[in-house]
Amino acid sequence: MLNRRSFLGGVSAAALAVPALGSLPAHAALRRAAPTLPLTIVNSTGNFDNASISVYVVGTNLDTGEQSRVTPDGQLVPVSPSDNGSDGFADYSIPLQGSGDTQLTLPSMSGRIYFALGDKLKFKVVTDGEGKPALQYPAGWVSSDPNYRVLHDTVEFTFKADGMYCNTTMVDMFSVPLAINLQGSQDQTTGTVPAGGRDRILAGVTENAGFEQLRQEDLRVIAPGHGLDLGAFAGDYYDSYIDEVWSKYQSTQLRIGLDDGRTFTGQVSGDNFTFDGGVQAIARPSTRDVLFCDGALAAPNDGVTGPVAAILGAAFNRSTLLDAAEQPGTDPAAFYKNQVTNHYSKVMHANTEDGKAYGFAFDDVANFASYIQDNAPTSIKVTLTPW
Incomplete structure (x- = not known):
């Protein structure tokens, strides 16, 4: 499965190793060439009419590597500094139709x-270090960002010759409930938050000790990693749990x-978790490493250390390492049981119809992410669901 960290490349964080996609039957190969x-x-928000909603499709041209945006008529156009207006910003908005559903065309891109x-x-x-045009994306959770006061959210995707890969994501923040329906060889839907779920998410995250400052008024709730960087979440939150894990696996073997x-x-030796099979030693992570699935838990795209680090990162976020010496866990009823856990992700999963969410970067471990793919896609629909 392609996951959000690998298929987004420069738009997202570091890449994560994934199995190769299997071969497709001949009829699928024909269909996927479109x-x-x-x-x-x-628009099913019930709170905003179509005239109040704008759509933006931005990303990377897979053929040229250029950062690009999609025009209202479905053309993939490279971004340019000349796109910035007199206010210094580029208006790439695509308006919704006056009423009813809006039909657009999505080109091959990521x-x-x-x-x-x-x-x-x-x-x-802006211009990147190589002198090429680059797009600055919204970081709405940062108060100094020009988009801080704008209600906004996003879905992520890669559409290319061999299929469509897409997800709803709460890895950075949650603000607007979105659901994806993908038609093709299957009829798949994910990300649906039931009516009233937005309020339950914003309230539910901040009911947990230490997570109180992650809500930014009625605009959004932000991931604890970003909260940590903003001084709104404790930098040592996971430290006691990490210490217990390190102590347990000094005398117990972990099987992944x-x-x-x-x-x-693997087993802990000093400051490292060492595994057999050519896995690179994984150093004792910090709280920030756990929340971002980065640093000591970064997953190289090598097919060996990467998958092991991803599973270890997921087990830390779900707080299953003290309860089970075999990972990954596959029973969601066993997740988030420790007092020290990723309550943000827990609340996200509790408020989706299929129980799936992207509450942290490795939430696709054991297929618990709000992610779907189809190797012969025929259409995609994104619904802004009722609040």
């Missing part, structure tokens, strides 16, 4: 579909199994 995909936007409610998002085209049948056995 360069465009019908995209339907459905990126994000943003939705802004009540106001427009402010993107800015991959989907392809490979297994790796």
Whole structure:
């Protein structure tokens, strides 16, 4: 399965190793060659009319590597500093139709579909270190960001010759409930938050000790990693749990199994978790490493250390390492039981219809992410669901 960290490349964080996609039957290969995909936007918020909502499709041209945006007529166009207006920002908004559903065309690319409610998002085209145009994305959780006061959220996708790969994401923040329906060889839907779920999420996260400052008024609730960087979440939150894990596995072996049948056995020695099978030693992580699934838990795209680090990162976030010496856990009833856990992610999963969410970067471990894919896609629909 392609996951959000690998298929977004420069738009997202570091890449994570994933199994290769299997071969497709001949009829699927024919269908997957289509360069465009019908995209339907459905406004079911009940709070905002179509005229109050803007759509933005931005990302990377997979053929040229250029950072690009999609025009209202479905063309993939490279971004340019000349796109910045007199206010210094580029208006890449695509308006919804006056009423009913909006029909758009999605070209082959990798990126994000943003939705802004009540106001427009402010993107800015800058020049990167190689002198190429680059797009500054919204960091709405940062008070100094020009998009801080704008209600907005996003879905992530890669659409290319071999299929469509997409997810709803709460890895950075949650603000606007979004659901994806993907049609093709299957009819799949994920990310649906039931009516009233937005309020339950914003309230539920902040009911947990230490998570109180993650809500930014009625705008959004932010991931604890970003809260940590903003001084709104304790930098040592996971430290006691990490210490217990390190103590347990000094005398106990941890067994990690991959989907392809490979297994790796590890044990703590000093400051490192060492595994057999050619896995690089994994250093004792910090709280920030756990929340971002980065640093000591970064997953190189090597097919060995990467999957092991991802599973270990997921087990820390779900707080299952003290309860089970075999990972990954596959029973969601056993997740988030420790007092020290990722309550943000727990609340996200509790408020989706299928129980799936992208509450942290490795939430796709054991297939608990709000992620779907189809190797012969015929259409995609994104619904802004009722609040």
